Each structure stands twice: as structure tokens, then as C-alpha cells.
Amino acid sequence: MPQLDFSNPLMLSKLVWLLIIFGLLYFVLKNYALPQVAAVLDERAARIAADLNAARDAQAAGEAAMAELRAATAAARSEAQAAVASAIAEANAKAAAEAEAINRRLDVQVAEAESRVRAARDSAMGALREVALDTTQAMLARLRVQAPANDVAAAVDRAAGGRG
């Protein structure tokens, strides 16, 4: 097996060259190649973090705007409801006042009408006595009964008064 032929002088020189090449490779990678990769990876990580932060900020702003909108909507709704309620109350009050005024006017008219009715009845009642008296005298005359006019009037009055 050539690998175990340690008497071969190339074995040692090969190892010396190995150390030189490996050391060189280590040096180049450590000082030039790897920092470049690290820089690119860091840059990308920073970019991703920044983008994520921006997205998070945008989300927060959006949520705040949403909350503001919701609050504004709620305020507008309650304002509108208050306006509607006050309008209804105002209309109700106005309607009530008008109804009251009409009622008052009607009451007055009813009272007037009643007094007119009462006057008419009273006058009718006055006429009724005369009619009764005349009728009584006519009936007495037909029955050929002689009676003093004053007694007849008193009797009619009594009868009418007795009935109210």
C-alpha cells in the first residue's frame, strides 16, 4: 500500500506542501472570502429585519386608523341618534301644544254652544207656559167652564212648576 510507504521522501514533502496550501487557503478564506459572505448575509438579515419592522409599523398604523374610524363612526351614530330623538321630542311637544290649543278653542265653542242651547231652552220653556195657558183656556172655553184668568194662570204655573 503506497500510503504506508513512509520511507518515500515524497511523503514528507507532500505534508509540507499540504500545510502550506492549507494555511494559504485558511488565510484567504478567513481574510477575504468569508467576511464577504458574512457581510452579504448580515446585510440581508438587516434588510429583512428592517422590512419586517416597517411592515409591523404599517400594520400598527393601519390598526390605529381602523380604530379611529370605528370611534368616529360610533360618535357619528350616537350624534345622529341624539338628533333624531330631539327632533321627535320637539315634534311631539309641538303636536301636544297644538292639540291643547285646539282643545281649548273647542271647549270655548262647546261652552258657548251649551249656553246658547240653555238660553234657547229657557226661552222655549217661557213660550211653553204661554202655549199651555192658551191651550188650557181654549179647552176650558170648549168645555164651557167659566174660570177666572188668574186662577187658570196659577194652575198652569203649578202644573208646569210641578214638572220642573
Next chain:
Amino acid sequence: MAVEGKAIDALSQFELATTFGPIGRAVGFTQSNLHMLIAGALIVALMVIGMRPRAMVPGRLQSLAESAYGFIDEMLLAQVGPEGRRFFPFVFTLFMFVLFGNMLGLFPYAFTYTSHISLTFTLAMLVFVLITVVAIALHGKHFFGYFFPEGAPLWLAPIIIPVEIVSYLSRPVSLSIRLFANMVAGHVMLKVFATFVVMLGALGTLGPLLSIMPLAINVALVGFEVLVAFLQAYVFAILTCIYLHDAVHLH
């Protein structure tokens, strides 16, 4: 190239030879070192050219470079913790060097430098020296407490301490032999079955037909070897991470 007098020669592929003519001969620069140079150049090219676009959304090559970086970074973070960041360049270089060595060796005519125990043992010794130096630098005398866990009964010390020392010292051995043996076994098998293809193909009328079988096996083996190449590089890196964890945290 492998069939010499109808004998299977699966081991000559591991022989060292100098390259670059007389200059290479003068400085003992072997084909193994040439492949190390190629692997190193490919690694640097991947990391530098791949990352050149510095794109926010990476393309294919940049993705490959970034995932190689992220793979080792996460491994170190998971095994060692945040303190492991310091060792990142070393573990990364080690992983890529072994991975590219294993993968390069699968190309025809290529030399697999990780198939030499001397090389894997040298790499393992680098790891061993690193973990020992780190442990002593971080913990001073407490490092030697590593060999005798706290709370163990004192009378067990004569047994525990030698066992712990032997297991600690065997780390570079097991680390290097695992990689070396896997690479050698894979390449020997590939070479043996490839030789069968040639030998059967020379048999006559039925030969070419029969040689399809070892060829099919070799096709499957190449796929398997790609897996082993990655897996062994991964094992080498993760064991390094585990040893670093022990060095940093002492259990």
C-alpha cells in the same frame, strides 16, 4: 492502466509522483499537492466569484456559497454554541478542503489526496492540537479535570483516568483512519470493478455482454461514493465541532 499481466492492481492509483517536471521534483511537489491546489482554487473561486453579485436574492452559485457557509455556521452554533464563532474559518476551511478533496478524487485520472493516512492524520493532528491548546488556554489546570469527571468515586481513578486519556489521544487516530479508510475502500472497489470490465471485455464473444454487470456496479458505486465523499467531510467537520465543544465547555 490497471491491468498488468491480468492482475488487478488497485493500489497504484495511490502512488505519489512529482508534477511540474524538474521544478516539482526539486521541491517534492506531488500530484497530491496539485490536487490540493486545484481544490483550494475551486473553494476560493466558489466563495469569491459566487459571492461577487452580492445579491439580496442569491443566484445559483451564490446560493451554493451561502449554503456552504450557513451549513458550517449552523453546525458550529449547534455543537459549540456562540463561542464557536471564533473557530468558524478553521472548521470551514477543513470541511471544504476535505469535501473538495473527496469529490475531486472521483474524477477520472484525478488523485484523491484524502486517501493518504499521512494527510488525514496531519489534518486530524491540526484539530487535536487546536482543541488541546484551546482547552488549556480557556481552562488552564482545570483542563486536566477533564480526565477525571467530578463526582466519580476516587477509587475508580486508576481505571477512569487511563481510559479517558487513551480515548482523548485516540481522537486524531479515529478521525484520520475513518476518512482514510472510507476513501481508500471506495477507490479500491471502483478500480477493482473497472478492471473487471476491462478483463471481461477482453474475453471474446460473450465478454462485452458480461462486462455490463461490473459496469453497472461501478455506476452505482460512483453515486455511492459521492454520498460517502460528502458524508465523510461532514463527519470530519462535525467531530471537530464536538471536540471543540469539549474543549470550550469541558463536558
